[in-house]
Structures are given as structure tokens and as C-alpha cells.
Amino acid sequence: MSTVPKRIATTLLNSLKGGVVPRVGLPYIAVGREKEINAFLHDIDIIAEGGASFRFVVGRYGSGKSFLLQMLRNYVMDKNFVVIDADLSPERRLSGTKGQGLATYRELIRNMSTKTRPDGGALPLILDRWINTVQSEIALETGISPLDPSIYPYVEKRIMDIIISLEEMVHGFDFSKLLIRYYKSYVSGDDETKSKVIKWFRGEYTTKTEVKNDLDINIIITDNDWYEYVKLFAIFLKKAGYGGLLVFIDELVNIYKIPNSITRQYNYEKLLAMYNDTLQGKAKYLGIFMGGTPKCVEDERRGVFSYEALKSRLEESRFSTESLKDMLAPIIKLSPLSYEEMLVLIEKLVVIHSELYEYKQEITQDEMIHFIKIEFGRIGADLYITPREVIRDFIVLLNMVYQNPELNIYNILNSNGFEFAKNTMPGDTVNEEFEEFIL
DSSP: OOOOOOHHHHHHHHHTTTTTTOSSSGGGGOOOHHHHHHHHHHHHHHHHHHHHEEEEEEOTTSHHHHHHHHHHHHHHHHHHOEEEEEEOTTTBBBOOOSSHHHHHHHHHHTTOOSSSSSTOOOHHHHHHHHHHHHHHHHHHHHHHOOSSSSGGHHHHHHHHHGGGGGGSSSSHHHHHHHHHHHHHHHTOHHHHHHHHHHHTTTTOOOHHHHHHHHHHHHOOOOTTHHHHHHHHHHHHHTTTTTTTTEEEEEHHHHHHHHSHHHHHHHHHHHHHHHHHHHHTTOSSSSSEEEEHHHHHOTTTSSSEEEEHHHHOOOOOOOOOOOSSSOSSEEEEOOOOOOOOHHHHHHHHHHHHHHHTOOOOOOHHHOOOHHHHHHTTTTTTHHHHHHHHHHHHHHHHHHHHHHTTTTSSSHHHHSSSGGGGGGHHHHTTOOOHHHHHOOO
């Protein structure tokens, strides 16, 4: 493994110890998930060619679903895709009577990211880059300098040719009109109007009167139609030179938690519309990936499967088993990492930790195996232990050993003072599969 820059190593360890997914450095600690990743890469190829994809990534808290989505997010940005992401919450849903759907759209557009702007806020950069690209192409074709005002009619015509197909889509006319408005403001140096157009694209106008006064159009993005603009962005971004648009929505459990059954059904209805669009060819250059827990998907009383139309489309085939999964199915269930994969993961953490704090690595593989043996020896570990818990415990162990080099690792692991050791009952043993692995 190549040396991890200290800035990235610090972010990795701090994030993992805090139980959150780091935004950077994921390839340094990635293990396993080959089948899932290959399935996603197949989707990316389809999206780049004008198709669409919808996937649920399902796993318990701490199982690695957010990690996997973040890995995919970073990968597609490197492949020239634009990504938008948001976590659902009580204030952000797919649909709502108090602006919760629009709040999700605003969060998505606020987090619009590219390879050169990975932390969000990329929309103005994307629009400016698009205009510069068109101007450069026209300059090469005509020999007119991009700074010569006589090039503007040619550029405007080219832009009209590019966005003409958008006008055939729902709300496409106004979307195209605003793109033209942005271009004219760009060439005239009217930053105030550019900011107003960006404000509209971000869904921040609340009344038609306000937007009529500012931009001379009679439409605003609302709770009911925000997803239509996501589809418009996907096609525009492809025409602007990107691979397409990837949408990442996590914490689907917040729909499951909605107390009102009718409100939940409205959200599942919106989910069904999004799912159907991707399968029926109504969306292009668009990928939607949602993360949730098994209960929030499969619970037939409150979960996604409580909506019969979704259940019939998403329910797992009777031919699927834990060892034989259909990776082309819309739901990808994350299996626990194997013991071998967990060992590889903590070996990577040892290297990163020792390089960051500049000490000689002395923890042995036997000690790492002993750590894993204790972790997987907990009561119910075969069903409930997650990578998040194991990683957090191991980083605590590394910190303790680094700060107290005189301590014996075996004594720390077996002491009642070490937090996770308290959960290991006397006489507990690991299962036969693990015993076979460590022998």
C-alpha cells in the first residue's frame, strides 16, 4: 500500500473513529465488495450510453452501505460524471406538504459535485465551463476570437442547438430559457442575473411573483415536480460534456419513520415514479442509488414493501440465497465482511496509523487475529457485528498502544477495562468457520 498523505490519514482515522464515512481516502481502506462494485460499474456503463439505473443498497447500520455509496461517488466523479447527494431526514423527504421534497432537491443541488469541485457547489462552475467550451469550439471553427463580441450570435445558436431537445421534456422550455438567460448574463458580465438564475436552479425561489420580477418567468420548482428537474439536469449535463448524473440518497429509514401512513404512501408513490422512469426509458443519463436498512425496505407495515406496487417490483426472487445473489436485481443486500477481509482491513489501519504518528509498527498478525477473535466472539456477533464497530474498537486499541507503549496488547484485549471486552462473556467461542480461518 502506498504511503497515505498525512492530511488524508488524519481525516480517515478521525472519521472512522467517530463512526462516519470519510469523504476522502477510501481506496486506502477498501476491502471486499467486488461483486457489488462490479454490478455498479455495469450500471455506470449503461448510464453513460443514455440509459438509467435505480438501485437500493441495503444493510444494517454500520454495515458499510454509506461507505460503498461514497466509494461509488468518488469513482464516478473521476470518470467525469456529476454527482448530487443528500441524506433524508424529518425535514428532507421525497414528498411532503411542508416543502420536504423541495428541501431534498435543494440539498441535492447544493451538493452538486464534480472531479474538480468534489465538495459541492459545482453548479456555477459547470455552467461557466460549458459556455467556455462552446465558445472555444466556435472560435476554432470560425477563427473569431472568443473575446470578440461578433462570436456571440454563433455561440448562442450552438447553445440553442444543444438544448433544443430539452424543450420537449416536462418543464424543459423554462429550463432552456434560463440557460440562455445565464449565457447572456455571462457574456455581458451581469453577475447579479447569473446569481438569480443559479438561485432558481437551486429551487430557492418561493413565489411566482418574485421569480417573475427577477427573471420574467412564471414557474418555480415545487415539492411536486422537483424530480422532473433532476431528469432535465441529467440530459443537460451529458450535452455539456459530462458522463451523466448520479443521485445518491441515503437514510431511507427516515421515510419508514414517518408516523402518518398517508404521508408515507405519498413518499413511496414518488419513489415508485422515480423507479419506473429508470426502467421505462423516461430518464436518460441518470443513476439513482438509495441506501437503507433491511427493515425500512422489507417491513410490510411501514417500509417500502408496504406499498404493494413497489413490493411486487423489488421483492427478491425465490432463487436468491445468501450465497447466490442476483447482482442485477434492484436491491443489493450487503453481506458481512468475511474474517479474511476484516483482517486485511485492520492491517491497512495499522499501516496508516503508524505512518501518521511516525512510530515503528510492532503489532503482530497474531495480535490482530486475537483482536478479531474477541470481536467475533461476542454473543450474536455472527448476526449483529458490523465493520463500523470493529474499526472503531481497533482504532481505540491502536491509540492506546501508541500512547502507552509499555502495555501488552494481549492484556489490553483481555482486560475488563477495554470497552468491547465487557461484551464477551466467559466461555464464549467463535464459530467453526472462524476457528478454521485462524488455524
